[in-house]
Amino acid sequence: MSNVRVRFAPSPTGALHIGGLRTALYNYLFAKSKGGQFILRIEDTDQARLVEGAEEYISQALEWLGIVPDESPKHGGPYGPYRQSDRVDIYQKYAKQLVSEDLAYYAFDTAEELQAMRDRLKAEKVANQQYNSVTRASMSNSLTLSKQEVTDLLEKGVPHVIRLKVPAKEDIRFEDLIRGWVKIHSSTMDDKVILKSGGFPTYHLANVVDDHLMKITHVIRGEEWLPSAPLHVLLYRFLNWEDSMPEFAHLPLILKPDGNGKLSKREADKQGFPIFPINWTNSNGTKNIGFKEHGYLPESITNFLALLGWNPGNDRELYSLDDLGSAFSLERIVKSGAKFDINKAQWFNQQYLRDKSPEELNNYLAADLESSGLKAGNDKIQKVTELLKDRIVFPQDLFSNGRYLFVSPEQYDPQVVQKKWDHETAAFLQEYRESINSSENWNAEIAHQLLSDQLEQAKWGFGKIMPGLRLALTGIGKGPDLMKIMEILGKDETIRRLNQAITRLANTTIKKA
Numbered sequence: 001m002s003n004v005r006v007r008f009a010p011s012p013t014g015a016l017h018i019g020g021l022r023t024a025l026y027n028y029l030f031a032k033s034k035g036g037q038f039i040l041r042i043e044d045t046d047q048a049r050l051v052e053g054a055e056e057y058i059s060q061a062l063e064w065l066g067i068v069p070d071e072s073p074k075h076g077g078p079y080g081p082y083r084q085s086d087r088v089d090i091y092q093k094y095a096k097q098l099v100s101e102d103l104a105y106y107a108f109d110t111a112e113e114l115q116a117m118r119d120r121l122k123a124e125k126v127a128n129q130q131y132n133s134v135t136r137a138s139m140s141n142s143l144t145l146s147k148q149e150v151t152d153l154l155e156k157g158v159p160h161v162i163r164l165k166v167p168a169k170e171d172i173r174f175e176d177l178i179r180g181w182v183k184i185h186s187s188t189m190d191d192k193v194i195l196k197s198g199g200f201p202t203y204h205l206a207n208v209v210d211d212h213l214m215k216i217t218h219v220i221r222g223e224e225w226l227p228s229a230p231l232h233v234l235l236y237r238f239l240n241w242e243d244s245m246p247e248f249a250h251l252p253l254i255l256k257p258d259g260n261g262k263l264s265k266r267e268a269d270k271q272g273f274p275i276f277p278i279n280w281t282n283s284n285g286t287k288n289i290g291f292k293e294h295g296y297l298p299e300s301i302t303n304f305l306a307l308l309g310w311n312p313g314n315d316r317e318l319y320s321l322d323d324l325g326s327a328f329s330l331e332r333i334v335k336s337g338a339k340f341d342i343n344k345a346q347w348f349n350q351q352y353l354r355d356k357s358p359e360e361l362n363n364y365l366a367a368d369l370e371s372s373g374l375k376a377g378n379d380k381i382q383k384v385t386e387l388l389k390d391r392i393v394f395p396q397d398l399f400s401n402g403r404y405l406f407v408s409p410e411q412y413d414p415q416v417v418q419k420k421w422d423h424e425t426a427a428f429l430q431e432y433r434e435s436i437n438s439s440e441n442w443n444a445e446i447a448h449q450l451l452s453d454q455l456e457q458a459k460w461g462f463g464k465i466m467p468g469l470r471l472a473l474t475g476i477g478k479g480p481d482l483m484k485i486m487e488i489l490g491k492d493e494t495i496r497r498l499n500q501a502i503t504r505l506a507n508t509t510i511k512k513a
């Protein structure tokens, strides 16, 4: 086991979306590629934004994809607890340590005083209306008040926060594994609150303290956290943990399909594709269909997400989760944003469905038949899945694309009728029906032989009769091998459907004649 330890640290403020899922996957794959550990840590310090059920949702979504944490609130582990709300005393201890070392300070400013400061700076045309190394001198905090005043205020329980004392003029730099050197001047940073008035930490303090105590070696997270990284670097320094500071890798964004901006839930809704791994119901009752319930297989999603921003360096596209775990490397993460392409996700699903065992495919179809109140023997189910499996994108397509193999057409596609059905077709099929009737045996080859004999006599090509024959048997204009369809339907049902079509479409025939 190597000492590589990475974490996925979501805040349970709603459903995990595809971007978060990719971050979790990349962390997991990196751990696997290094023989390290993958930790799930729940960052729930922003209690006002907590959403009930979100933590459980995150666990279930990861579980569905096979991303199993080595340590987590559920799995436990040597560095727990793994839920930040259970660690508040730890953060308070470090916040106080920073105050005692003059690296942070108490601030007692009220909301009105803070607003007045911003208004004043605005009026003075100061670009950054921040609480920082300059403005702190005119505010109500332990740097401006006397020791006694501070003690009194604290004893009285006057609401206060702890702010980090960001240095006035200093370059803060670190090397990001994806972006290279990042440099920021501390004068552009504000004195961030690290402990809130209720005693809860902010994200920054809790995140850094936990990454350190949990011995995280690499912080792999979305690009939106890049602006926070300098502050984190500063915290490592102030806490004297610089030597064991993790390496940072900020992942590029997932972009809308046209590459114009970040992929959003709104865009996904607009284009009709899912954005959440599994079903999610919002607090207002709105239901969102997940990739899972949409019919995507977990192996398609992990493969798709892995290649959405990571390039294996060759043409190979199909990777199981295990294969990805061996192949993955941070060096091959693409530096620019990755365009989300739902067609690619569907392509993966198609590939993985083809690989499913006949039993699994049969089970999908059998379940859908049952829920539609239809019955069919195993033999027939098996033949239908074999016929359709190369043409489906989702498991449920077996039933939706092959429904006519179980239920006689209730109507005939009017466009196909208009173009392909006429008196001649009806007469030809009537004769075909007779020859089927007199045949003793029945299978796809016989169906084909009888048809080609008759076509030869009529001096017709296959193309002239196939659309009409398909229409009569299935009600639509497209589908898989018609001879196999006739074999599956059986001789009697084939004859019955031909009769039915000839009778029902008789009006059309007459009208056109």
Ligand code: GLU
Pocket (backbone or CB within 6 Å): 008, 009, 010, 011, 043, 203, 207, 220, 221, 222, 225
């Ligand atoms: N809690 C943060 C989030 O919701 C974690 C960011 C990080 O990985 O540092 O994404």
